[in-house]
Amino acid sequence: MVKVALDALGGDFAPSVVLEGAVNAVNKDSNLHIVLCGPEAEVKAGLEKLGYSGNGISVVDAPDPVAMDEHPVQVLKKKPHSGLVTCVALQKMGKVDASVSAGNSGAMMASCLMLLGKTTDKFSRPPIGCVIPTVDRQIVLVDAGANVDERASTLVDFAIAGSAFYQTYYNCEKPKVGLLNMGEEEHKGPAVLQEAYQLLKNAPVNFIGNIEGEDLLMGKADVVVSSGYTGNVVLKMIEGFYEVHQKMFGTIDSEAGRRFEEMWDYRMTGGALLLGLNGTGIIAHGRSDALAIEKAVEVAAKYAACGVAKNVNARLAEIKDDAEAAPATNP
Amino acid sequence: MVKVALDALGGDFAPSVVLEGAVNAVNKDSNLHIVLCGPEAEVKAGLEKLGYSGNGISVVDAPDPVAMDEHPVQVLKKKPHSGLVTCVALQKMGKVDASVSAGNSGAMMASCLMLLGKTTDKFSRPPIGCVIPTVDRQIVLVDAGANVDERASTLVDFAIAGSAFYQTYYNCEKPKVGLLNMGEEEHKGPAVLQEAYQLLKNAPVNFIGNIEGEDLLMGKADVVVSSGYTGNVVLKMIEGFYEVHQKMFGTIDSEAGRRFEEMWDYRMTGGALLLGLNGTGIIAHGRSDALAIEKAVEVAAKYAACGVAKNVNARLAEIKDDAEAAPATNP
Numbered sequence: 001m002v003k004v005a006l007d008a009l010g011g012d013f014a015p016s017v018v019l020e021g022a023v024n025a026v027n028k029d030s031n032l033h034i035v036l037c038g039p040e041a042e043v044k045a046g047l048e049k050l051g052y053s054g055n056g057i058s059v060v061d062a063p064d065p066v067a068m069d070e071h072p073v074q075v076l077k078k079k080p081h082s083g084l085v086t087c088v089a090l091q092k093m094g095k096v097d098a099s100v101s102a103g104n105s106g107a108m109m110a111s112c113l114m115l116l117g118k119t120t121d122k123f124s125r126p127p128i129g130c131v132i133p134t135v136d137r138q139i140v141l142v143d144a145g146a147n148v149d150e151r152a153s154t155l156v157d158f159a160i161a162g163s164a165f166y167q168t169y170y171n172c173e174k175p176k177v178g179l180l181n182m183g184e185e186e187h188k189g190p191a192v193l194q195e196a197y198q199l200l201k202n203a204p205v206n207f208i209g210n211i212e213g214e215d216l217l218m219g220k221a222d223v224v225v226s227s228g229y230t231g232n233v234v235l236k237m238i239e240g241f242y243e244v245h246q247k248m249f250g251t252i253d254s255e256a257g258r259r260f261e262e263m264w265d266y267r268m269t270g271g272a273l274l275l276g277l278n279g280t281g282i283i284a285h286g287r288s289d290a291l292a293i294e295k296a297v298e299v300a301a302k303y304a305a306c307g308v309a310k311n312v313n314a315r316l317a318e319i320k321d322d323a324e325a326a327p328a329t330n331p
Numbered sequence: 332m333v334k335v336a337l338d339a340l341g342g343d344f345a346p347s348v349v350l351e352g353a354v355n356a357v358n359k360d361s362n363l364h365i366v367l368c369g370p371e372a373e374v375k376a377g378l379e380k381l382g383y384s385g386n387g388i389s390v391v392d393a394p395d396p397v398a399m400d401e402h403p404v405q406v407l408k409k410k411p412h413s414g415l416v417t418c419v420a421l422q423k424m425g426k427v428d429a430s431v432s433a434g435n436s437g438a439m440m441a442s443c444l445m446l447l448g449k450t451t452d453k454f455s456r457p458p459i460g461c462v463i464p465t466v467d468r469q470i471v472l473v474d475a476g477a478n479v480d481e482r483a484s485t486l487v488d489f490a491i492a493g494s495a496f497y498q499t500y501y502n503c504e505k506p507k508v509g510l511l512n513m514g515e516e517e518h519k520g521p522a523v524l525q526e527a528y529q530l531l532k533n534a535p536v537n538f539i540g541n542i543e544g545e546d547l548l549m550g551k552a553d554v555v556v557s558s559g560y561t562g563n564v565v566l567k568m569i570e571g572f573y574e575v576h577q578k579m580f581g582t583i584d585s586e587a588g589r590r591f592e593e594m595w596d597y598r599m600t601g602g603a604l605l606l607g608l609n610g611t612g613i614i615a616h617g618r619s620d621a622l623a624i625e626k627a628v629e630v631a632a633k634y635a636a637c638g639v640a641k642n643v644n645a646r647l648a649e650i651k652d653d654a655e656a657a658p659a660t661n662p
Binding site for chain 2: 134145148182190212218237239245249259
């Protein structure tokens with residue numbers, strides 16, 4: 001049994017779509033239990049309206065609403081009884097295996113950081129590991145937007161975390177790690193990427209060199225390492241491309257059309273995973289509908305069940321030990 | 332009559348596709364004259380093979396080949412009789428209005444910079460202004476990959492140059508200028524973008540604020556300002572999207588399919604324009620086929636005819652004067 005806590009008031013269309021997504025998720029997976037965190041009476045009434053009376057969902061009362069633009073740390077301090085903070089607190093108490101919110105993403109980040117705690121001081125903020133589509137399969141992008149102005153060594157840590165994520169989730173021993181750059185040669189790009197390239201050559205990952213935007217979409221790498229800024233641009237462009245396609249062609253009724261919907265619709269990849277935490281924190285899209293919520297819960301359960309966070313943390317810890325154990329270099 | 336010099340040996344599939352593209356371009360536009368720069372006998376034989384005997388094309392002998400990985404400055408010094416250098420030199424001599432090469436882009440950049448000269452010291456390298464597709468129209472991206480690690484003030488200069496480009500080419504008085512960022516709020520993103528945001532508020536452009544990757548593809552801005560690095564990732568991703576679509580769906584035989592091909596096929600937008608030069612230098616895609624060459628020549632002629640370079644330079648010069656004329660701020 002995997003238990004996932006879900007913020008019932010999180011997202012632009014909460015709580016209705018959140019409840020609907022939760023019901024659909026537990027109806028599909030009898031091994032899944034969802035703890036809905038939100039105003040108890042409202043949530044229970046909503047579930048009743050949906051005709052749900054099973055025992056795959058329980059409710060924890062968390063009445064405080066959180067606005068999308070509320071200051072993250074203020075939310076944590078002043079709204080301990082919000083669905084957002086509660087779904088993380090339950091994991092801290094060991095009552096659930098993962099926490100999901102489509103609400104204020106900064107507040108979710110802060111709650112996970114403060115309550116679950118980070119496992120390494122390498123990151124000022126846990127990088128966002130996001131599953132993204134390519135022409136024929138999914139790959140992992142790190143960081144999809146938590147950090148800015150990273151040092152080269154931080155990009156290496158993104159690579160290690162992303163590599164462990166991919167290894168565990170896709171059961172792949174040596175995922176190919178590419179550095180998102182503007183040319184293949186190692187002297188190309190911003191100074192920090194040139195430096196990261198040199199560090200990655202000696203990092204404990206299967207570094208395949210620089211990859212460009214087009215290579216990324218052709219699936220040349222399994223893990224794409226990027227600054228949070230450019231990673232976020234990439235993620236939003238992928239969403240935008242799906243939207244362009246929808247506006248121009250609608251849903252195409254063919255085998256290729258179905259594959260495209262399954263892979264490129266942002267809702268299908270569920271939420272993004274915060275890396276380097278003592279636990280599994282998932283940020284779902286603010287404009288999530290029921291399907292997006294269902295998928296976010298589904299991946300949260302999968303990440304927790306296969307131990308993505310544990311493996312990521314073990315790999316990050318190993319590296320730290322290696323570095324500490326290494327003899328000082330003679331000048 | 333607009334005269335365009337074209338590097339006959341530039342690109343992965345030169346000279347055959349270059350000659351074919353040139354012939355198609357002049358056959359379509361009787362007001363266009365192309366000067367093919369390359370090994371004279373080979374070029375003339377190629378034109379004869381294509382059955383072309385009109386007077387829309389002339390040939391200037393430039394026998395030196397330039398490799399794609401040759402050092403840019405070395406090309407300029409040691410290969411003055413290459414098609415690449417010659418097509419720029421002809422413009423310097425006033426014999427043509429624009430120069431196009433699908434060859435070594437660094438060498439084309441260096442040749443344009445050294446031979447045509449830059450009009451402003453604001454840029455260490457002329458930024459690349461590139462026309463890119465959105466859901467329903469074309470917009471301009473600056474910089475698409477010439478610069479890295481720009482200062483905030485350089486991003487403002489990109490905005491001014493891009494705005495003048497869009498104004499002139501699309502005959503639009505106040506193009507909307509957006510700063511590519513990872514959130515709409517002005518405090519979002521890397522430090523240099525936060526600084527650029529403040530500068531852009533007072534810059535002589537119609538600044539609409541930050542735009543995200545998705546907004547870009549939805550055509551929220553007419554001109555998108557970005558670091559050369561992230562701009563290049565954006566450009567390559569757009570090419571990648573088209574490729575993904577092609578691989579998944581092939582060419583779709585419908586009105587929408589035709590519109591998609593016309594807008595998203597990288598070949599249709601022709602080459603990218605170097606901004607801030609005394610002249611019109613166009614870098615075409617290395618893997619250009621005949622259609623891409625034809626379109627690159629077509630846009631080169633259009634840019635030259637409507638005076639894009641002149642207007643960009645006038646606007647950049649104005650700003651310089653303004654800044655110089657402004658009284659010193661009291662501390």
